Amino acid sequence: MKRDAGIPSGPLHQKWDKHCFDSKLINPANKKKYKIIIVGTGLAGASAAATLAELGYQVETFCFQDSPRRAHSIAAQGGINAAKNYQNDGDSIQRLFYDTIKGGDFRSREANVYRLAQISNHIIDQCVAQGVPFGREYSGYLANRSFGGAQVSRTFYCRGQTGQQLLLGAYQALARQIHAGKVKSHSRTEMLDVVTVGGKAKGIVVRDLVNGKIEIHGADAVILATGGYSNVFYLSTNAKGCNVTAIYRAYKKGALFANPCYTQIHPTCIPVSGHYQSKLTLMSESLRNDGRIWVPKKKADHRPPAEIPEQERDYYLERKYPSYGNLAPRDISSRNAKEVCDEGRGVGSTGAGVYLDFSEAMKGLGRKMIEERYGNLFEMYERITGENPYQTPMRIYPAAHYAMGGLWVDYHLMSNIEGLFVLGEANFADHGANRLGASALMQGLADGYFIIPNTVSHYLAQVKPGRGNTSEPEFQQAKEESEQRIKKLLSIKGKKTAGEFHRQLGKIMWDDCGMSRSEGGLKKALASILLLREEFWKNVNILGEGNDLNQSLEHAGRVADYLEFAELICQDALDRRESCGAHFRVESQTPEGEALRDDKNFCYVAAWEFKGSGKSPTLHKEPLNFETVKLTQRSYQ
Amino acid sequence: MKFTLYVWRQKNQKDKGKIEKYQAENITSDMSFLEMLDVVNEDLIQKGIEPIAFDHDCREGICGTCSLTINGIPHGPDKGTTVCQLHMRRFQDGDVIYIEPWRAKAFPVVKDLIVDRSAFDRIIQAGGYVSVSTGGAPDGNTLLVPKDDAEEAMDAAACIGCGACVAACPNASAMLFVAAKVSHLGKLPQGRAEQKQRVLSMVQAMDGEGFGNCTNHFECMKACPKNIHVKFIAKLNREYLKTSILSEKS
Numbered sequence: 080m081k082r083d084a085g086i087p088s089g090p091l092h093q094k095w096d097k098h099c100f101d102s103k104l105i106n107p108a109n110k111k112k113y114k115i116i117i118v119g120t121g122l123a124g125a126s127a128a129a130t131l132a133e134l135g136y137q138v139e140t141f142c143f144q145d146s147p148r149r150a151h152s153i154a155a156q157g158g159i160n161a162a163k164n165y166q167n168d169g170d171s172i173q174r175l176f177y178d179t180i181k182g183g184d185f186r187s188r189e190a191n192v193y194r195l196a197q198i199s200n201h202i203i204d205q206c207v208a209q210g211v212p213f214g215r216e217y218s219g220y221l222a223n224r225s226f227g228g229a230q231v232s233r234t235f236y237c238r239g240q241t242g243q244q245l246l247l248g249a250y251q252a253l254a255r256q257i258h259a260g261k262v263k264s265h266s267r268t269e270m271l272d273v274v275t276v277g278g279k280a281k282g283i284v285v286r287d288l289v290n291g292k293i294e295i296h297g298a299d300a301v302i303l304a305t306g307g308y309s310n311v312f313y314l315s316t317n318a319k320g321c322n323v324t325a326i327y328r329a330y331k332k333g334a335l336f337a338n339p340c341y342t343q344i345h346p347t348c349i350p351v352s353g354h355y356q357s358k359l360t361l362m363s364e365s366l367r368n369d370g371r372i373w374v375p376k377k378k379a380d381h382r383p384p385a386e387i388p389e390q391e392r393d394y395y396l397e398r399k400y401p402s403y404g405n406l407a408p409r410d411i412s413s414r415n416a417k418e419v420c421d422e423g424r425g426v427g428s429t430g431a432g433v434y435l436d437f438s439e440a441m442k443g444l445g446r447k448m449i450e451e452r453y454g455n456l457f458e459m460y461e462r463i464t465g466e467n468p469y470q471t472p473m474r475i476y477p478a479a480h481y482a483m484g485g486l487w488v489d490y491h492l493m494s495n496i497e498g499l500f501v502l503g504e505a506n507f508a509d510h511g512a513n514r515l516g517a518s519a520l521m522q523g524l525a526d527g528y529f530i531i532p533n534t535v536s537h538y539l540a541q542v543k544p545g546r547g548n549t550s551e552p553e554f555q556q557a558k559e560e561s562e563q564r565i566k567k568l569l570s571i572k573g574k575k576t577a578g579e580f581h582r583q584l585g586k587i588m589w590d591d592c593g594m595s596r597s598e599g600g601l602k603k604a605l606a607s608i609l610l611l612r613e614e615f616w617k618n619v620n621i622l623g624e625g626n627d628l629n630q631s632l633e634h635a636g637r638v639a640d641y642l643e644f645a646e647l648i649c650q651d652a653l654d655r656r657e658s659c660g661a662h663f664r665v666e667s668q669t670p671e672g673e674a675l676r677d678d679k680n681f682c683y684v685a686a687w688e689f690k691g692s693g694k695s696p697t698l699h700k701e702p703l704n705f706e707t708v709k710l711t712q713r714s715y716q
Numbered sequence: 717m718k719f720t721l722y723v724w725r726q727k728n729q730k731d732k733g734k735i736e737k738y739q740a741e742n743i744t745s746d747m748s749f750l751e752m753l754d755v756v757n758e759d760l761i762q763k764g765i766e767p768i769a770f771d772h773d774c775r776e777g778i779c780g781t782c783s784l785t786i787n788g789i790p791h792g793p794d795k796g797t798t799v800c801q802l803h804m805r806r807f808q809d810g811d812v813i814y815i816e817p818w819r820a821k822a823f824p825v826v827k828d829l830i831v832d833r834s835a836f837d838r839i840i841q842a843g844g845y846v847s848v849s850t851g852g853a854p855d856g857n858t859l860l861v862p863k864d865d866a867e868e869a870m871d872a873a874a875c876i877g878c879g880a881c882v883a884a885c886p887n888a889s890a891m892l893f894v895a896a897k898v899s900h901l902g903k904l905p906q907g908r909a910e911q912k913q914r915v916l917s918m919v920q921a922m923d924g925e926g927f928g929n930c931t932n933h934f935e936c937m938k939a940c941p942k943n944i945h946v947k948f949i950a951k952l953n954r955e956y957l958k959t960s961i962l963s964e965k966s
Contacts, residue, residue, distance in 0.1 A: 130850040145771065146837050148877055149779045165857065201853070208853035210846045210906045212861075212869040219860030237870060243778055244873060251845035258841040266834070289826060318774040352746045357754055358775045459777065462794070462801050465746075528850045576761050578754070622766045627728075628827045630769055631761065 082335070082686070082699060085489040086190040091707050092172075095194045098490065099533050103540035110135035112544040115535065116283055116298040118270045118325055120147035120253065122246055122520060123503025124304030126527030129252035132261035134532055136539075137547075139296060140253070140262060141285055143269045143320055143633075148250040151306060151318040152503075152523060155242025156363035156456070158224060158234035159206075159520040161199040166223055170231040172196045177708065179518060182228040182408055183483070183511020184660035184676060185710045186338070186684075188703065190490060191508045198525040203235055205528055209248040212237055226516040227364050228408040228715075234517040239363055239455045245520055249527070269633065270325045271561040273301060273332045273499060276551045279542075280499035284554075284561045288633065291626040293565075295558050297549040299542055300498045300535055303329060304527070307482035307504040309342060311641045311648065312593070313585020315479035316345060316361040322637040323644050326486050326505050330647075334494040335487035335686035335699060337507035339644070340652035343514055343661045344594050345480035346412035349463055349473075350432040359478035360463055362435075362456055364516040367405045369440035369449065370473070372396050372412075374433050378423040384434055384472050395419055403715040410513045410661040410674070411715060413477035417594045418672070420476070427474045436472035477594060481519060483510040483661065484651075487686040487701075491534035492526060495686075498542070500535060502526040507684070512660025565625045568635050573618030577635035580615050584608065584638070584645055592649050597665045601653040605646060612642040647687060647696065654698065657681040669712070678710050717743040717809040721756065723768055724816045726825050729832075733825065735814075745805035749792065750775060750782065752804055753815075769828040777801040777941060780876030783883070784829055785816040790880035790939040798878065798941040818879050820888035822926045833879050835925040836893060842921035843914040844897040846906050865903050873900040874942040881936035881944075887928030892936040894922050895952035896944050902955060912959045919956055 087094040087101070105113070113136050117128045120142040132138045144150060162175040176196040180187060203221070207213065214222040214236050223232040237244040256262040265285070272284040274295065282297035308323035309315035330336045347362045373392045380387065395415055397404045407415075416433050419425065426432045441449055446469065450457070457468045464474070485507040486494050492508070493500050503523040510518065587607045591600035615638070623629040658667040658674035659681070667675045684701040719740040726733030740756050747755070750772050757767035773781040777798040784799045786792035792802045807813070815829065823831040861869075873896070881892040898915055901907030907914075930949055937946045 126850075133849040144773060144779075144781065145833060146877070148837070148840075149773060149781050151774060151779070154774045154776055154778050163856075203856045204853040205848075205850060207856040207859060208846065208848045208906055210869075210901050210904050212866050212873050212900065212904065213856075215861050215863045215866040217863045219862050220857050237873075240778065240874065243876070244870075247873065251840060252848075252850075254837065254841040255845045255847060257837075264837075266837075318779060320773045353744055355744070355747055355751050355755055357748070357751050360776045458796075459801070462797060462803065463748075465803070465805060532850070576758055578758060620761060622761055622764065628769060628830065631767060 082495055082701070083489065084188065084701060085491060086188065087490065091189060091193050094190050095197060102533055102537035105536050105540050107135055111137060112546070113137065113539050114139065114298040114547045115300045115302060116141070116296055117302045117304060118283065119150065119304035119306060119505070120250070121150035121152035121304060121306055121503060122249055122523030123527040124150070124302070125246065125249035125253045126524050127302055127304060127502055127531045128262055129249060129256050130528050130532050131535065132256035138256070138262045139265065139298070141265045141268045141270055141283070143267065143288060145266055147253060147264060147266065148247060150246060151321055152246045152520070153243045154318065155520055156239045156361065157226060157365040158236035158241045158517040159202065159245060160226070160233050160517040161203045161235060161521065162196055162233060163200055163203060165221060166232045168231045170233050174231065175199060175233065178229050179509070179515060180511065180708055181713060182515040183513050184674065184713055185511065185705070185708070186659050186703065187509055187511030189705055189708060194530070195509050195522060195525050198529045199521050201529060202521060202524045206245060206248050209252060211244045211248045214238065224365055225368055225406065227367065227406045227412070228515040239453065242520060245524065249524070270305070271328065272557045273329045274554050274557045275332055275496060276553050279497045281545065281551070282549060282554060284557045286561070289628050291624065291629065293558055293562050295549045295554045297545060297547040297554065299539055299545050300500060302500045302502060302531065302535070303486065303505050304502040305505045307485070308644065309479040309482055311584070311645050312479035312588050313581050314351065314356060314359050314589070316348060316359055319358060322640070324637050324640045326501070327640045327644050329486060329494070329496070329499060331689050332496065333689065334496050334499060335688055336484070336647060337487035337684050337686045338484035338651065339648045339687070340655060340662050341483035341512045341660065342479060342648070343409060343481040343483060344413040344477040346409055346416055346477050347435065347475045348478035349460065350427055350429060350476040360459065361478065361480065362460060362473065362475060364409070366435060366453060366456060369444065369452070370405065370435040370437050371439060372405050372433055372435055374419045374424040374426060380424070384436070393419070393424070400715045407715050408513060408515060414594055414663060416477055432474040432476045434472035435475045437468065438472070441469070479589070481514055483507065483512060483514055487684070491537065492530055493534065493538065498538060500531060502531060512662055565632065565636070568619070568632065568639065569621055569625055571617065571619050571621070573620045575618050575620060577619055577621065577631060577638045580611065580619060581638045581641070583611055584641060587611070588645055588648070592652055595663045595665050596652050598653065601649050605649050608642065608645050608649065615639065615642055650696065651685055651687065655681055655685060717745060717804060719743060719807065719810070720812045722812070722814045725768070725828055728827055729824050743804055745803070747804045748775070748800055749786070749802040749804065750800050769830050771830045772800060775800040778876060780878035783818050783831060783878055783880070785818060785883060787814050790818065790883040791941050796941055796943045818883035820882045822888065822890070823879060823882060835927070836877050836879065836890070838925060839890065839894060839918055839921045840897065843917035844901070846901060847910060859905055861904060869900050869903040872896045872903065872944065872948050875944055876942055878941060880939040880941060882927065884935040884939035885928065886933055886935065887931060889930045889936070890922050890927040891930040891949045891952065892940065892944055892946065894918050895948035898955060899948040899951050911955065912963065915952070915955045915959050916963070
């Protein structure tokens, strides 16, 4: 099994160029002989599909949504980073690279992150050419805003809908290729398994979500761009359909799962209001540009915010991190919010909330300016909470948001299974233990538009075209396994809905594997997950048929995977006895309560190998070698 | 809160479909409309009745998946709001609520409240893009876009492709959807080069899918969760007319 990261030799800034030059190419006339399957049509999947089809490959895309345009990338609000230095404020590729490495608490690969920073500028150019309506200055030049974890202004945006506009750009590029007959698009289709033949990825098993048919598709390479797994917490900012199934199935087929415990909790979300809650809504981090975060100094201070005088307020981020203030990175902001709420100083009826206050900005900038910058977000807040944020401070609380962990990939974005590539949030590579704001869009598009066209060609140049062959027995076997599993789920006919199991799992994960983790808590969680999983397979109740559109069955299949995958997260969190970025082990903190890394023992990527049901997975360590960056205690003070 | 629901149930595209009556109990005013349906569905499952199938995903008003007609109004009574962002505090305890799918020939029902909106995808495929391949784009700032133009392009680009405009229109017209894309790309210098071909192709695709024409009812704008303005339809008509008169092909 291949586990070498395959990072090109030479100086950091020349690695990607060297790689591109050293890559094998395929003659334009021969490209059409190769078929590539892409699962997921978000930023990474759609951009990869469009670009690979433009190059001449035969591409088939699969998504569970009713249209590729609805992938969850669409919900990203704030923006996309690039090292353009249009503001002349000292930005550079080197600085974006360093900010990202540092933001990730020195747990990502130098070479990958440097490449990301290099490519960032091309992404903006490409998107402008596609007609993405970025925010502009009156001069007509592109505008920028600031984001957490950076002291420069390098974020490009389309109001509060940047993800939507970038995704529509990629979707339209994909539509153009569908129209040209170069891409075949399958929507309302869910991937259930990867098929490997002779150790190489050669196809997938899918379920047509409308008629329930299980189908097999063969290809010369399989690309998974299936997003993140934050819904393991049940309540998260992810769309309801986001799931771990595709990458978890690949893991069970032998793909290594890297750093599953790196899960980001976003600091600015609307707090939970009741047990029925189905998801949490994120309010863009860009709000922290002008909003000030505070709680009362006194515990259990139930006065309305306007009646709490200035000297009795604790602007805790400004107090503790004067140089970054309200723009401290996400992990730090989240943990601090939890800390003040745990002290009993939280606000709102549940006590799990802090204020995000715009009154000063309203005085300074005027209501019109605030409306222009954040109007849609303020409206959304009011619709959900029934409170007007122009008059009273918003209440926010952290929520599960993004998965830095994912399938292990090498520098080519190929997993240890040859021919299986993983892009976007589904892979683990670039954000280390914490992702900075406005970097997810950048990574998804870098992977899809610019990296995969190079690396997949290099791989295919060494493979004989299979022309979508599915005659190998492995295909039939994988299909039967998927059919059996569905039959089994439908035959249980127990008493509890999949939704109830999902909520219970979410609570276990949030309580003991959320913003802070301890050995005792994680062991408790592992025991509870095992019991819950056993109960699930005896007592889940799914009505309806398998050969029909059946949303309960879809949900149950995903929950079944989460119930196994949750164990892997806890196992990884238990094994990493250091704190780094979003992974906070209470046993490992500085006297000030900040995450304390242990570089001597944990400066590695934890890549887990599936060893069979009921058996412990094997840990493989990929050491992280830093050639140019000096590892420091991350400080934002 | 308690509600009486009349919900459209239809096994599949061939089934005739009918309205069923359900009670929604233990609902609180902070729930979203879809969370209310979640509660009803959990209750139905416990009673051994197959839950109501409805499309939804992001639940924050941006993916355009949710698509319910509530008391005859696509996305319900709140202006500029998708169903997933509609909250039960908007209703009175004891209200009777009718829930139906989008109704349009070009959007056949798949099951219960779920419809097939792939016609929208095919309209975009006909020309809703700038024909630029990846690579070789010049620096983003070489192309200046006046702020007002960028803002207007964004106003149109905000369309989430949910199809409420079609469901609201007495002619089941997709003009607002098409106009939004044509106006978004046509307002920007990047999109001008192929605007004529785009307008012709997209309008042709729209007609081919079986959507009706616009007869200025403006119901689309009223139902649009993103407040896309009907002025874009006027722009579309102008561009279409100009192109078809001046084009040698016509």
